[in-house]
Amino acid sequence: MIARISYAFRETWASFKRNVTLTMAAVITSAVSLLLVGSTFLIQRAFDNLLTRWKGDVELIVYVRSDADANQIQVIEDALKSQPAIIDVSKLRYLDQADSYAEAQKLFAGDPGTLRLLTPENIPSQFKVVPISQDSNLIRELGEQFRGLAGVREVAYAQDVFDVVARVSQFIRIATTAMSIVLLMVAVGLIWNTIRTAMFARRREIEVMKLVGATNWFIRIPFMLEGLLQGLIGGVLSCLGLWGLNSAWSSAVADFNDTELAALVVTDGYMRFVMFILLGIGAIAGAVGSGIAASRFLDV
Amino acid sequence: MIRLENVTKTYGTDIPAVRDASFEIAKGEFVFMVGPSGSGKSTLLRLMNRQEQPERGAVWVAGKNINEMADSKVPYLRRNIGNIFQDYKLLLNKTVFENVAFALEVIGRPKHVIRQQVPAVLDLVGLSDKEDRFPHQLSGGEQQRVSIARAFVNRPLILLADEPTGNLDPATGEGIMRLLDRINNTGTTVVMATHDQRIVNMMRRRVVQLDRGVIVRDQERGVYD
Numbered sequence A: 001m002i003a004r005i006s007y008a009f010r011e012t013w014a015s016f017k018r019n020v021t022l023t024m025a026a027v028i029t030s031a032v033s034l035l036l037v038g039s040t041f042l043i044q045r046a047f048d049n050l051l052t053r054w055k056g057d058v059e060l061i062v063y064v065r066s067d068a069d070a071n072q073i074q075v076i077e078d079a080l081k082s083q084p085a086i087i088d089v090s091k092l093r094y095l096d097q098a099d100s101y102a103e104a105q106k107l108f109a110g111d112p113g114t115l116r117l118l119t120p121e122n123i124p125s126q127f128k129v130v131p132i133s134q135d136s137n138l139i140r141e142l143g144e145q146f147r148g149l150a151g152v153r154e155v156a157y158a159q160d161v162f163d164v165v166a167r168v169s170q171f172i173r174i175a176t177t178a179m180s181i182v183l184l185m186v187a188v189g190l191i192w193n194t195i196r197t198a199m200f201a202r203r204r205e206i207e208v209m210k211l212v213g214a215t216n217w218f219i220r221i222p223f224m225l226e227g228l229l230q231g232l233i234g235g236v237l238s239c240l241g242l243w244g245l246n247s248a249w250s251s252a253v254a255d256f257n258d259t260e261l262a263a264l265v266v267t268d269g270y271m272r273f274v275m276f277i278l279l280g281i282g283a284i285a286g287a288v289g290s291g292i293a294a295s296r297f298l299d300v
Numbered sequence B: 001m002i003r004l005e006n007v008t009k010t011y012g013t014d015i016p017a018v019r020d021a022s023f024e025i026a027k028g029e030f031v032f033m034v035g036p037s038g039s040g041k042s043t044l045l046r047l048m049n050r051q052e053q054p055e056r057g058a059v060w061v062a063g064k065n066i067n068e069m070a071d072s073k074v075p076y077l078r079r080n081i082g083n084i085f086q087d088y089k090l091l092l093n094k095t096v097f098e099n100v101a102f103a104l105e106v107i108g109r110p111k112h113v114i115r116q117q118v119p120a121v122l123d124l125v126g127l128s129d130k131e132d133r134f135p136h137q138l139s140g141g142e143q144q145r146v147s148i149a150r151a152f153v154n155r156p157l158i159l160l161a162d163e164p165t166g167n168l169d170p171a172t173g174e175g176i177m178r179l180l181d182r183i184n185n186t187g188t189t190v191v192m193a194t195h196d197q198r199i200v201n202m203m204r205r206r207v208v209q210l211d212r213g214v215i216v217r218d219q220e221r222g223v224y225d
């Protein structure tokens, strides 16, 4: 048994050294495709975080004209408070112009052009409204009533933004998943080709092995091990890459920790889960690619 | 030990390489397969260790119908059959010792068995002093001795030799023939395909002659023609 295991590892290592270029190509492709798979997981998770957070948050914003007077603002507030069946009055928040300006500074931190147009004087103040009712038609009806009030500049529904983000998230999910699958198939193909080449280079040995009665598994295992290792090394590299990307992203987002952007960070636990998945997929891709090659070119 | 029953083997669509061949080889026998080039000698040998499957008929080895044997059992069949070829089929990057050891290694024999059996068989073929040489540092006759050592190291029941003297000068060929004879005397059944008239006539063993895939002569203590 020990003789067999050491045989398998010796052969695997020798073959690795013989086919450095092909091996590198296979490993790098696996790494890149797995990195994309990992990024898909993380991006999706970040969007999900964001969407969950929004769902339970403000769903209606009533923007107040910047030239509205205190009386008009009071009318709006009273009108809101007169609908306790539809909105959660205890969570009703009013951001005056100074507060709104401070919020805008954070929201548009990456967009100085927009920010330049805003001043504490021209920015609308706003009521952030959290509905109790889950009926979005009811909420929209209410919103339309507010549009008619003097002093109201605009009513925005979080539902609309939510839908847009959900659609974007859906699109990114499909696009990255499709690209991951294509790249993974390329990686499996490259591993298959490396193993095929390795077997071709050793066809004399394989012929002799078959003639003296080595079992197909005995012949196959070093090659499958080689493919599995290629996939696994690709997996390790992709984990390192993903970890680097995620740390850079997390620390960039940390500056915005009291805005919605903070929701775009995934937990370490989830990161570990994704890395584990990547190693698994890498190993499976390697074993599949080399397994197909090994049985295909080993007909008795 | 080996029995063929009405065996027919066709490669392409044209005439069969072997047609309706039947014969039996007893344990410990020595048989020459002779016939012109392309008459089906190599094909017959390959049918005996399931490198080929016949369209019709059956090949029995050591009491088993090897055509009905599961693929997974074929390696164990082959551990009982040694093979020798005209071109030796040695691994050029391995020494004499390693070439012979390889045959034991890949069927999972432990190190201590290898350390004991390889020198013994190299002694038998007369290459004890050359075990660290590579194939290109050996003469043709010596290379063929290595391949015989590799075929015999696992003490098979049967040895299949396909023109083992084909690339050798007469004197060297005769040496190889004597070695195969000695191996035969240990009880191993030997089947040897050859064009070598001199050797066949010298040995006076059983001769099976083929012509275009058909057995045209099967003679005890025969000669080449």
Ligand SMILES: Nc1ncnc2c1ncn2[C@@H]1O[C@H](COP(=O)(O)OP(=O)(O)OP(=O)(O)O)[C@@H](O)[C@H]1O
Binding pocket: B011, B012, B017, B035, B036, B037, B038, B039, B040, B041, B042, B043, B044
């Ligand atoms: N792998 C193959 N595919 C197709 N045809 C083959 C194959 N091997 C042998 N043949 C054909 O089968 C016939 C018998 O070939 P075989 O090699 O058995 O002859 P042989 O008696 O060993 O000849 P030689 O003395 O030249 O070695 C020939 O016509 C040959 O062309």
Ligand SMILES: [Mg+2]
Binding pocket: B041, B042, B043, B162, B193
């Ligand atoms: Mg031949």
